[in-house]
Amino acid sequence: MRWHPKGYGGQRRDLDQVKRDGWHDEGVLAVSVDDHRLTWPERELVRQLGDRLYGQRPDCGEAANG
16 A cells, blocks of 8 residues: 555655756756855855845844944
């Protein structure tokens, strides 16, 4: 007896694999501003891009950035 619909079984991909596939297949980049693999200038660039494209995050004020 199956407990899941056909096609919905098996292993889930981990989050990094989903992000990797999105980048390779669709050209979509999903990156956290807090990713420990990035240097400070890289994290700052990500933050600035996010602010420019989507507006400033509600939990980040100007005082916190300076």
